[in-house]
Amino acid sequence: MKKTIHIYHTNDLHSHFENWPRIAHFIKERRRLHDEAGEYSFAFDIGDHVDRAHPLTEGTLGTYNIDLLNESQFHAVAIGNNEGITMPREALNRLYEHASFPVVCANLFEKNGETRPDWLVPHTFFQAGDTTIAVTSATAQYTAFYELLDWCVTLPVDELKKQIAMLKKRADIVIVLSHLGMYDDEKLAEETEADVILGGHTHHVFHEGKMVNGTLLAAAGKYGYFAGHVELDLDVESGRVVAKRARVFETNRSLKPPQDEQEQQERIEERGRQALSVPVVHLDKPIESHWFDPSPLPQMLTEALTDWCQADCSFLNAGVVLGHLPAGNVTKYDLHKLLPHPINPCLIELTGAELSEVLRQTRDEKWPHLQVKGLGFRGSVMGRFVYDRIKMNGPHFLINGEAIELKKTYKLATLDMFTYGHYFVELHRARSKRYFMPEFLRDLMEWKLLQQ
Template identity: 50%
Template sequence: MKETIHIYHTNDLHSHFEHWSRIRDFLKKRKEWHVTEGEEVFLFDIGDHADRWHPYSEATLGKGNVGLLNEAGYDAVTIGNNEGITLDYEDLESLYKNAEFDVIVGNLLSRDNKVPHWVKTHHIYETSSGLKVAVLGLTAYFLPFYKALGWNITPPLEELKKQVELVQDEADVLVLLSHLGIRDDELIASSFPEIDVVLGAHTHHILHEGKEINGVMLGAAGKFGHYVGHMMIEVDPDKKTVLSKKARLYAHEDLPKSVNEEEEMEQWYREGEHLLETEVAHLQEPLQAEWFKPSPLPGLLCDALKEWCSADCSFLNAGLLIEGLNEGAVTKRDLHHILPHPINPCLIELSGAELKELIKMTFNEEWPHLQLKGLGFRGKIMGEFVYSGIAFEEEKQKIYINGSEILPKETYKLAIPDMFTFGHFFPDLARLDKKYFMPEFLRDVLAWKLGG
């Protein structure tokens, strides 16, 4: 006799609720159907369900997302970097307070190096036939960010080795919820044949029929709810052995349309905006934001960044600001709308020679027109660079910091948005020591400046 374990999985929704109604209804109906048929079924989310670009996630600090997962009937989740490093310590501590599912993360520790009370390093589920399914979870190793927030995070592959050794003799089936990315998932499959299934996330990869490596089946469902994953594990319940593994994806456009799905999507957005209607400042005149020419608001934000970090100078790209601010009351909703990015201030100490080369790189004429995606950026286009404490003469051949020409051997403090520290635009910054200011985002810095 054979038995099939059905696992439905989602990942990297990033609060794109436009597909959530039909995903929720599809999962609820599928779960009900499998239970009626006497089949084992699990619902797992592999992280980054919450993203604070959306007003509902911002206003509820992710707790609204937890409510949506509860409603859909999820059995377990692991956290992604958007849950892990875009909330302050206390808000992450309380994020899953009302969760009706297990939160499984094997490599996150509290500030006192203990497993958080809301976390399980693994969990073993038992099927009706007595099969034991061990579920492990790992999240991306963003050490500087977790450290700045007060958390301790350990190397995921080291923890995986410990967890596999702990459960492999007790479990009949091993499933890993991996918010690590496709490269790590492939490495894990090559190194841990004891694992039966790796459900992946983080790099937004799509595996339509899974990918088998070393007998380990990888599954992944892209991003933004474009797909729902379905992993089928066929087992022999008597011998307690896995016979086969199959994977497939369901495209959101092929799922049955939900009643009132457009209204629900609008409701979540409006509720978030309503909760953010708290005044933070009052403007006597409007502050415009332009992407390709000087304008007041990008300059003000750049000044605020320099002051917040107590830096000598700062720069940022004007495209961070979606639009300007009108005269009158400025609310949290307004600031969230114009600065939706989960981007933190960052301070770097570097020599004058290094700073000069860095500033010269911002003169790249192609960059302002880039349609930027990733790195925490939630806008449309890069925009011109804006500077504070930095001035130029002789067609930018001479660069001045606070009125004095840069001295090559002098040490300077530079404040920038953290997205520039990941090596994509400025590779040299990846090797330099950095101080991340967390949990504040750029919109918090602007609120501070406007409110002052």
């Protein structure tokens, strides 16, 4: 005789609330059917549910996301990098105050590297009849960013190995909520005896799961496009898992909408607008922005970047500015729509030779229409590069009106996404980088407008 345990999982919603009504309705109906059949079911979120690119997440600093997870009766959640490093420290400490579920992460500690915040546990247990299920988790190791917010994050795979080895002695089934990405999940499966790894972070999808060394890997993509379902068949007499299956349901095709889906979506948008309706400044005339031609808003933001970081010069891409500012009262909602990205300012020290090479690369004609995804960017294309205190005279560059000196050290302010290795090697390899956190670009724009 066998019994089946059902596990539903979501990951990397990134506050795409337009898909949540169907997912919540789906999980509720499935649970009802399992209860009627006398079966056990659980629901877990694998992190990055929170994304401050949505006005309602920004306006509530993520607590609305937690309300949604509470309402859907999730059993446990993991922390993603969006919860961990886009939230100010005090906001993360308050985020889960009213959570009705445990928050699990084995590799996040207080600054001392020894104690965990009181809202966090390294593992937790659930019962499915006489079957004990242990759940542990870890988040991606963005060490420099966590340190700036006075957190300590340790090696995730090492922490999980210790947790899994210990939990295998105390539980019948060990499940990992991994916000590490597909490759680390595969490595973990090769090197441990975890029963199931529910994955996220790299936005991958395993349509029917993936077996690695006897461990079932499952993942449901991003933005709520899918909801995941894992089934574990147990032999009742021995208590051993005899079969594992995974699948995903495509939200727009496979999940039925609740009757009030449109009303829910409209309420979310309106609540987001209201939450950020705080006036910031009054403009006598509109300020425009263009991605491919010179315009005042991107230039203002570039100048703000120089001043905020106390840099010698700065540059950014016009594509980060997603619209215009209207005449009249400008609210925090307007600034959020303009600059929704969780992108931080960064100050980098470069030699004149290194800076010259980076600036030379920014003149490449490929940039303006290049489509950009990830790294905090929430727009669509790169747009033209915009400079402050930088002039170009043919192949030569001037910084503050003076010819660049190849051996001199310069302080360049730019966007943190340009330091991640995908764009400019010199910025990625620079030894001296200072990230300004938790300030986002919209905070700098507000500061600049108030100055003027």
